[in-house]
Each structure stands twice: as C-alpha cells, then as structure tokens.
Amino acid sequence: MIFITIYTNIRVEQGNRGSDDMARKKSETSPARRGRPPAYDAETALKRATETFWRTGYSGTSLDKVAAATGMSPPSLYAVFGNKHALYLEALARYWEISLAATREALAGDHPLDEALMLAYDAALSIYFSGKGAARGCFVVGTAVTEVAEDAAIRSSVAAGLRMIDADFEARFRLAQDKGELKRDADPAALAILASATMHTIAIRARAGARRSELREMARKAVDVLCGCRR
Amino acid sequence: MIFITIYTNIRVEQGNRGSDDMARKKSETSPARRGRPPAYDAETALKRATETFWRTGYSGTSLDKVAAATGMSPPSLYAVFGNKHALYLEALARYWEISLAATREALAGDHPLDEALMLAYDAALSIYFSGKGAARGCFVVGTAVTEVAEDAAIRSSVAAGLRMIDADFEARFRLAQDKGELKRDADPAALAILASATMHTIAIRARAGARRSELREMARKAVDVLCGCRR
DNA sequence: TCTATTTAATAACGCTCGTTACAAATATTG
DNA sequence: CAATATTTGTAACGAGCGTTATTAAATAGA
Structure with a gap:
C-alpha cells in the first residue's frame, strides 16, 4: 500500500491581499520581517499535534502522523518545535x-x-x-x-x-x-x-x-x- | 553504536543429565515427545515480557527488547505467542x-x-x-x-x-x-x-x-x- | 544409522522511524 | 534588479520496526 501524504489546511491567512490598508497596518504593528513569511500558525499546529498524540500516545505517534495532521512537513515541525x-x-x-x-x-x-x-x-x-x-x-x-x-x-x-x-x-x-x-x-x-x-x-x-x-x-x-x- | 543481543538465561533445565532414573521417570509421566525439546519456559517468558511492557508501554516496546528480556529469538516468541x-x-x-x-x-x-x-x-x-x-x-x-x-x-x-x-x-x-x-x-x-x-x-x-x-x-x-x- | 519430527537461530524481508542536507520559494533591503 | 534573510518541501540518511523464509540442531522411533 502506498501512502501519499497531502499537506494541507493550516496555512496562515496572508491577510494582506485585496486591501493595501490592512497590509500597511500590519507592517506598522509588526515591523516587517525579512525572509519568506511563515506559512503555518504554530498555535494551530500545536493543537493538531496534541489531537494526534491524544489518540495514539507519544510512542505510538510517528512524526509523519503529526506532519499529516498539521499539514506541515517534518522539517517545518522541527524548525518550530525542535x-x-x-x-x-x-x-x-x-x-x-x-x-x-x-x-x-x-x-x-x-x-x-x-x-x-x-x-x-x-x-x-x-x-x-x-x-x-x-x-x-x-x-x-x-x-x-x-x-x-x-x-x-x-x-x-x-x-x-x-x-x-x-x-x-x-x-x-x-x-x-x-x-x-x-x-x-x-x-x-x-x-x-x-x-x-x-x-x-x-x-x-x-x-x-x-x-x-x-x-x-x-x-x-x-x-x-x-x-x-x-x- | 552496535547493539549485540545475547540470548541467555531462561533455558529450560534439561534435568535428564547425570541420572538415568530421572530421565526414565520423566518419560513415564510425560510420554516423551518426538522432536527437539523446547528450550524455554513460556511462563517465565511471559513474566519477562510483562516486565518489559510494564516499563516502556506497548508501543514503546519493540519485539527485539522483549527478545532480549526473555533471552528468546523473535521467531521463538512468535512460535509461542503468535x-x-x-x-x-x-x-x-x-x-x-x-x-x-x-x-x-x-x-x-x-x-x-x-x-x-x-x-x-x-x-x-x-x-x-x-x-x-x-x-x-x-x-x-x-x-x-x-x-x-x-x-x-x-x-x-x-x-x-x-x-x-x-x-x-x-x-x-x-x-x-x-x-x-x-x-x-x-x-x-x-x-x-x-x-x-x-x-x-x-x-x-x-x-x-x-x-x-x-x-x-x-x-x-x-x-x-x-x-x-x-x- | 537413518528417518521423522519438533524447536531453535540466522538472516533477511519491506516498511517506517526520527532526523537532517539541500535547494527552491518568498519576502525585505539596498 | 541584485543581495540578503527566512521558511518552505523534497529526498534522503542510517537505524530500527514487526514479521517470516530458511536452515540448523536436537530429540525419538524404526
């Protein structure tokens, strides 16, 4: 059986689309970071990860399962959580x-x-x-x-x-x-x-x-x- | 790191060494099975396996760990327990x-x-x-x-x-x-x-x-x- | 001694594990 | 536009997973 993981779902709302005012407002509150903007919300990811551990336990949950649940790739999970x-x-x-x-x-x-x-x-x-x-x-x-x-x-x-x-x-x-x-x-x-x-x-x-x-x-x-x- | 598993410990006492009387007596009570005699005691193995699961849980315990704890090889475990x-x-x-x-x-x-x-x-x-x-x-x-x-x-x-x-x-x-x-x-x-x-x-x-x-x-x-x- | 029977260990199977190099993508700064 | 910075996904790493095919070992009966 081939398991195809499709990363989806929790991408961060960009927000600065369709309205330049909001974009500018956002850049006032947070002073505009340099590189590629984060696509995921750590809070949501943590919640989804929790759900997964909750069902199958710590040892019984693979990082791939967490990745599937959060829609994040393993390296992204490592970047955020260690x-x-x-x-x-x-x-x-x-x-x-x-x-x-x-x-x-x-x-x-x-x-x-x-x-x-x-x-x-x-x-x-x-x-x-x-x-x-x-x-x-x-x-x-x-x-x-x-x-x-x-x-x-x-x-x-x-x-x-x-x-x-x-x-x-x-x-x-x-x-x-x-x-x-x-x-x-x-x-x-x-x-x-x-x-x-x-x-x-x-x-x-x-x-x-x-x-x-x-x-x-x-x-x-x-x-x-x-x-x-x-x- | 190389992990060398040494199977030891719970081999069944043969008993019919050194005394022919005991060997004969044993063959009287149990009518002498045909093939190679079992080397392990299932009861003891179950106890050792339990100890291992007890510490690291079901998902957290590999069959190799159980094998190491019981001194049995994986195929022997499968033969006895499924x-x-x-x-x-x-x-x-x-x-x-x-x-x-x-x-x-x-x-x-x-x-x-x-x-x-x-x-x-x-x-x-x-x-x-x-x-x-x-x-x-x-x-x-x-x-x-x-x-x-x-x-x-x-x-x-x-x-x-x-x-x-x-x-x-x-x-x-x-x-x-x-x-x-x-x-x-x-x-x-x-x-x-x-x-x-x-x-x-x-x-x-x-x-x-x-x-x-x-x-x-x-x-x-x-x-x-x-x-x-x-x- | 030879054959039949039962158990044992070796070594491998395909797969999944946690983790990480690496390069492409996307942003700001100059 | 080029340079810099940051995050992304792909693809792989070696190791370990549960499981099993195969062969060797050890006994009893003929």
Missing part, C-alpha cells in the same frame, strides 16, 4: 494550562461546595469527550502516564500538575470548612485526594469507553459522599 | 488475574472494613512497587490505558477488569452494611467507585514517582473518609 520530544512536552504543558484553568475556574465561583465540584467534573468531562469520535479521556492520564516511567521531563510535568490539582481541591475544601459548609473535623487534604482520585478514575474510564452520562452519575455519587460529611 | 499484540494481550490477561486475585483475597478475609480496604491497597502497592528500580505503578493504568483508545481488544480487557474491581469493592461494602459496619443509608456502589478511584490515583502517582509511604498515607486517609460514615 523535535518530537519537545513538541510533545509543549503539548503537555499547554494541556495542563487549559485543564488546570478549567478546574480552577469551576472551583472559584461562589457556588455551594457540591455544585462547585460538579462544575469541575463537568469541565473535565467536556475535555475528555471533546473531539470527534470516541472519547479520548485525559491527555495526561491517556498518554503521559505511560511515558512517565522512563522520561524524566514528562514525569516532572505530570507530578507538578497532579500537585496543583490536589492543591486546588484542598483549598476549596478548606474554604468550605471555613464557610461552615463542611464539618469542623473533616480532613480537607483527604477529601482533596478523593476528589482528584474521582477525576482520575473518570479519565481512565472515559478512554476505556464508558458513556458520559454514566461518568457524570459517578461524579454525582462521589460528590454526595465527599459532601456527605456536610454542615 | 505476535506482539497477542503477547501483550496475554500479559494483560495474566496481570488482571494476579491483581484481581490479590484484591479479592484482601477483601475476602473476615477483617473489619477499614482493615480489609487497607489490605487491598497494600496488596496493590506491593505490585506497583515490585521489580527493581523506580516504581512502575499498575500495568493496566501504566500501559493499557494508552492503547485503549485505538485497540478494541485491549479496551474490552480493561473495561472488563475495571468492572470486576468495582464489583468486588461494592460487594464488600454491601457486606459491611449487612454486618452493621456501615450506616444503613450509605451507598455501596458510590463507595465502591471511590475505592476504585483511590486505587487508580495511587497507580498513577506511583508511576509518576510518589513515595510508597506517601501513597499508603493517602490510602489510609481515603479509607478513613470511606468508612467515616461508619456504624
């Missing part, structure tokens, strides 16, 4: 940014504890079930955890991310305790671990084929237990 | 057998609920921290979950295993409720999900470099919460 490992590391960092922000935002509003937790799990489910086709679960749990055993850079990224989620949950439980939503003798650190654990089990099950409604139900029940020691 | 995929599937099935049995045994004794749960987590930790070098965590979480997105056979194995652990935990919580160890209005299914979730988060964190003592402490606290709705 190499495969650096590209994955950047995808991982970006994923942490987005998913940590989502969790933090869900927990930050002034909702009751149980609602706040459900918002966090709903945010996670939105990510785990994003993209077309079957659910991919969490990018970290689904792809990074495998590499973590032999790759120090990935390991420290994962370890740091896990600590942050734990800390966010713990802060929210501590706040709930201060506000009287939680019993005085509850252990915020313990509850935080269980809240993280619930997120991890959902991540695993989503990738393994569980239905979204089923996972939301699990989250619901877990929240009931975690807030059970209420008031 | 191909790489079938070999991994067999390793996965065997791992489920062992780890499910360990959990079931821990929960089966007539210990109090909290002790039974801790026995289960201690059994898991023994597996996650087995082998030399840094902890590899859970074989399923560490290697199968990545493949699950694109591999139907691995996916159904993982899904089935997850269901079984859930069921085992739920049965134990239900028993606890019947014995009066747990409040009447506790939800055994919900507690079972959280018990599984705790196991999953421990699996992830172990591979990501967490210390064993730290993870045991997490388990301890989780058990406290899960049994907190006691009597």
Whole structure:
C-alpha cells in the first residue's frame, strides 16, 4: 500500500491581499520581517499535534502522523518545535494550562461546595469527550502516564500538575470548612485526594469507553459522599 | 553504536543429565515427545515480557527488547505467542488475574472494613512497587490505558477488569452494611467507585514517582473518609 | 544409522522511524 | 534588479520496526 501524504489546511491567512490598508497596518504593528513569511500558525499546529498524540500516545505517534495532521512537513515541525520530544512536552504543558484553568475556574465561583465540584467534573468531562469520535479521556492520564516511567521531563510535568490539582481541591475544601459548609473535623487534604482520585478514575474510564452520562452519575455519587460529611 | 543481543538465561533445565532414573521417570509421566525439546519456559517468558511492557508501554516496546528480556529469538516468541499484540494481550490477561486475585483475597478475609480496604491497597502497592528500580505503578493504568483508545481488544480487557474491581469493592461494602459496619443509608456502589478511584490515583502517582509511604498515607486517609460514615 | 519430527537461530524481508542536507520559494533591503 | 534573510518541501540518511523464509540442531522411533 502506498501512502501519499497531502499537506494541507493550516496555512496562515496572508491577510494582506485585496486591501493595501490592512497590509500597511500590519507592517506598522509588526515591523516587517525579512525572509519568506511563515506559512503555518504554530498555535494551530500545536493543537493538531496534541489531537494526534491524544489518540495514539507519544510512542505510538510517528512524526509523519503529526506532519499529516498539521499539514506541515517534518522539517517545518522541527524548525518550530525542535523535535518530537519537545513538541510533545509543549503539548503537555499547554494541556495542563487549559485543564488546570478549567478546574480552577469551576472551583472559584461562589457556588455551594457540591455544585462547585460538579462544575469541575463537568469541565473535565467536556475535555475528555471533546473531539470527534470516541472519547479520548485525559491527555495526561491517556498518554503521559505511560511515558512517565522512563522520561524524566514528562514525569516532572505530570507530578507538578497532579500537585496543583490536589492543591486546588484542598483549598476549596478548606474554604468550605471555613464557610461552615463542611464539618469542623473533616480532613480537607483527604477529601482533596478523593476528589482528584474521582477525576482520575473518570479519565481512565472515559478512554476505556464508558458513556458520559454514566461518568457524570459517578461524579454525582462521589460528590454526595465527599459532601456527605456536610454542615 | 552496535547493539549485540545475547540470548541467555531462561533455558529450560534439561534435568535428564547425570541420572538415568530421572530421565526414565520423566518419560513415564510425560510420554516423551518426538522432536527437539523446547528450550524455554513460556511462563517465565511471559513474566519477562510483562516486565518489559510494564516499563516502556506497548508501543514503546519493540519485539527485539522483549527478545532480549526473555533471552528468546523473535521467531521463538512468535512460535509461542503468535505476535506482539497477542503477547501483550496475554500479559494483560495474566496481570488482571494476579491483581484481581490479590484484591479479592484482601477483601475476602473476615477483617473489619477499614482493615480489609487497607489490605487491598497494600496488596496493590506491593505490585506497583515490585521489580527493581523506580516504581512502575499498575500495568493496566501504566500501559493499557494508552492503547485503549485505538485497540478494541485491549479496551474490552480493561473495561472488563475495571468492572470486576468495582464489583468486588461494592460487594464488600454491601457486606459491611449487612454486618452493621456501615450506616444503613450509605451507598455501596458510590463507595465502591471511590475505592476504585483511590486505587487508580495511587497507580498513577506511583508511576509518576510518589513515595510508597506517601501513597499508603493517602490510602489510609481515603479509607478513613470511606468508612467515616461508619456504624 | 537413518528417518521423522519438533524447536531453535540466522538472516533477511519491506516498511517506517526520527532526523537532517539541500535547494527552491518568498519576502525585505539596498 | 541584485543581495540578503527566512521558511518552505523534497529526498534522503542510517537505524530500527514487526514479521517470516530458511536452515540448523536436537530429540525419538524404526
């Protein structure tokens, strides 16, 4: 079988076609670089690369597959990201940014504890079930955890991310305790671990084929237990 | 760099050297097969292959690495296991057998609920921290979950295993409720999900470099919460 | 000893891997 | 227009991938 790769799709909009005003305006903001202008948007490329790693993992994804997904040639990918490992590391960092922000935002509003937790799990489910086709679960749990055993850079990224989620949950439980939503003798650190654990089990099950409604139900029940020691 | 693979190590003991009695005895029990006797033990080979997949994942492990680990040549591996995929599937099935049995045994004794749960987590930790070098965590979480997105056979194995652990935990919580160890209005299914979730988060964190003592402490606290709705 | 039978290792298959020289393409500057 | 700078795609690199055809080795039975 012959595999013909057709590079397409994410070429940067030139923009300075049809309107000289816009072209001139653009050259005012960015002082007009010298050589051939970049044809691709690094941001979009990173997103497409992430999608690919997400499905088939780091070791299971070849650079040719990433090239096909981004529409870029391998040398262009190297020029922008360095190499495969650096590209994955950047995808991982970006994923942490987005998913940590989502969790933090869900927990930050002034909702009751149980609602706040459900918002966090709903945010996670939105990510785990994003993209077309079957659910991919969490990018970290689904792809990074495998590499973590032999790759120090990935390991420290994962370890740091896990600590942050734990800390966010713990802060929210501590706040709930201060506000009287939680019993005085509850252990915020313990509850935080269980809240993280619930997120991890959902991540695993989503990738393994569980239905979204089923996972939301699990989250619901877990929240009931975690807030059970209420008031 | 030249990589010279030296096949060694797991050759089957011939046994019928030095003593004709033993040779004759052996030919009595097993009626003496015709051709060249097998030099390798499939059981040992599967164990060694598992160790290798466990560290570097399915996609990240080449058949040459497995060959080096087992001391077998690639054709011998194919003769015994079929191909790489079938070999991994067999390793996965065997791992489920062992780890499910360990959990079931821990929960089966007539210990109090909290002790039974801790026995289960201690059994898991023994597996996650087995082998030399840094902890590899859970074989399923560490290697199968990545493949699950694109591999139907691995996916159904993982899904089935997850269901079984859930069921085992739920049965134990239900028993606890019947014995009066747990409040009447506790939800055994919900507690079972959280018990599984705790196991999953421990699996992830172990591979990501967490210390064993730290993870045991997490388990301890989780058990406290899960049994907190006691009597 | 010769033949039949079973397992083992060598060496290669075609293909894909991550990576990179290289030259063509496209822009600004003089 | 020529010179310079930057990004592009083509085509290749050596190495490794999963897999297999082939042949050698080692046993039992005739």
